[in-house]
Amino acid sequence: MRDIRTLDLNLLKALDVLLDERNVTRAAQRLGVTQPALSGMLSRLRDSFDDPLFTRTQRGIVPTTRALELAAPLKNLLRDAEALVQPQAFDPATANMQFSIAATDYALRAVGLPLLSRLRQQAPGIQVALLPVQDAELTEKMERGDIHLALMTPESCQPDWRGRKLFRERYVVAMREGHPVLQQDWDLTAFCQWQHALVSYSGGGFRGVTDTALEAMGVEREVMVSVSSFLVIPELLAGSDLLAVVPERLVAGIDGLVTLEPPVAIPGFTKLAAWHERVHRDPAQRWIREQLFLAMACEDEQDMGGV
Numbered sequence: 001m002r003d004i005r006t007l008d009l010n011l012l013k014a015l016d017v018l019l020d021e022r023n024v025t026r027a028a029q030r031l032g033v034t035q036p037a038l039s040g041m042l043s044r045l046r047d048s049f050d051d052p053l054f055t056r057t058q059r060g061i062v063p064t065t066r067a068l069e070l071a072a073p074l075k076n077l078l079r080d081a082e083a084l085v086q087p088q089a090f091d092p093a094t095a096n097m098q099f100s101i102a103a104t105d106y107a108l109r110a111v112g113l114p115l116l117s118r119l120r121q122q123a124p125g126i127q128v129a130l131l132p133v134q135d136a137e138l139t140e141k142m143e144r145g146d147i148h149l150a151l152m153t154p155e156s157c158q159p160d161w162r163g164r165k166l167f168r169e170r171y172v173v174a175m176r177e178g179h180p181v182l183q184q185d186w187d188l189t190a191f192c193q194w195q196h197a198l199v200s201y202s203g204g205g206f207r208g209v210t211d212t213a214l215e216a217m218g219v220e221r222e223v224m225v226s227v228s229s230f231l232v233i234p235e236l237l238a239g240s241d242l243l244a245v246v247p248e249r250l251v252a253g254i255d256g257l258v259t260l261e262p263p264v265a266i267p268g269f270t271k272l273a274a275w276h277e278r279v280h281r282d283p284a285q286r287w288i289r290e291q292l293f294l295a296m297a298c299e300d301e302q303d304m305g306g307v
Contacts, residue, residue, distance in 0.1 A: 007048055009081060014041045015053070016078055019071050023060040090283040092123035099288055100129040102138060103151035104201070106230040107271060110249040111151050111166060114295035115288075122291070142276045148285055149292075150274045163274040164289075166296045167249075170268040171210075172259040174244050174251045176237050179258070188219060188263040195224040197236050197244040203228045210245045213264045 014031060018038075021027040028038040046053055049070070054061040063071075101112060108130050119126050131147065139158060141147040157163050173191065175181060184190045198208055206223045214220055224242060227233065233244050238256050245266060251257050273292060279285045 008044075011041055011045050011048065012074060012078060014038060015045050015067075015070070016074050018042065018054065018061070019063055019067060019074070022062065090287055092126075092287060094125065095123050095284060096125040097284060098127045098129060099149070099285070100131055100147050101149045101151065102131045102133050102141070102147045104133055104230070106247055106250050107151040109231065110169075110247070111271065111273075111292070111296065115292045118291045118295050119288070123288075126288070143278070145276075145278065148275065148279055149289065151271060152274055153269050154272055157272065157274045161274045161276055162280050163272045164293065165270055165272045166293070168268060168270050169247045169249060171245050171262060171266045172248045172251070173262050174233070174237055174246050174257050174259050175242075176240070177256050177258055179241060179243075181241075181243070182258070186260055186263065188217070191243070191263045192219055192221045194241060194243050195222050197225040197227065197233060197242045198223045199228070199230050199233065199244075199246070200226045201228060208245075210262070210264070210266055213266050217264060 014027070017027045017030050018024070021030065024035055024038055024042075028035045031038065033041075042053065049066060051066040052064055053067040054063055056062075101108075101115075103112060112128075112130055116128060119128065133150065133152065135156070138147065138150060142150065142158075142161070151166070154163070154165075181190050181194055184193075192214070198206060198210075200206070200208070204226055206226050211220065211223075225236065227236070230246065230250050233246055234251060234254050234257060236242060237244055245262060247269075248259070251259060273289065275285070275289065
């Protein structure tokens with residue numbers, strides 16, 4: 001036999017069909033080729049295996065001993081070759097894998113928790129790692145596959161990443177129930193009268209987009225507390241008279257907190273899911289991303305009262 005590297009896979013497929021059909025006419029029809037073309041392929045197969053492979057009889061063709069020896073290994077080889085070009089089947093109910101998501105603590109609450117709820121019901125064997133966003137390392141980790149999905153703003157998404165918008169977020173002013181400001185006329189004066197808490201991811205910052213908007217109006221607020229985590233804010237507000245301008249989804253549904261519209265225009269932001277091209281076609285990860293998109297769609301329906 002010649003070097004396996006020179007053997008055309010189509011010839012092996014032809015041999016497999018000939019072994020099944022034992023008839024050149026039927027085999028040619030099944031392969032979608034003419035009888036002369038199939039005869040030419042058989043000639044090349046005989047040369048490759050240095051064996052006649054088939055002999056003619058009145059009822060068709062009969063495989064030689066060598067051809068019969070090839071039948072089972074040939075089936076296995078063609079099945080394995082087909083598996084290489086077919087997407088691996090994914091069954092959520094039996095899947096056993098790990099999936100990592102990088103996000104801010106706010107995004108994990110707003111996006112990660114609804115996703116986890118769906119995965120627990122439909123794919124209990126999938127383990128999810130929720131990791132902090134570390135900008136300096138994110139690109140490398142996405143390329144290596146250490147992080148499969150990142151929740152971020154469009155400005156942070158790399159040009160060569162895939163991405164899909166999850167939602168548009170807006171800011172509200174949060175405070176505890178019974179806060180004295182609720183007894184006042186709610187306006188810019190009342191907003192600036194009370195001390196505020198602010199989230200600074202870099203740590204120690206006392207200015208944000210709210211202060212920029214206030215500065216344009218010639219006023220300012222007093223920021224008393226700066227924290228590096230959004231998740232500290234609800235507890236901080238519940239135990240004080242502080243106000244905080246926060247993303248609406250952060251405080252939605254938290255007992256003991258109420259929200260008001262900011263008396264100053266504060267630009268919101270878009271949150272999207274981003275992933276690397278290397279995992280774009282992976283069946284398991286495609287399914288998980290689809291569950292995320294469905295979870296976000298359900299959240300939006302709840303926000304709109306089920307409409």
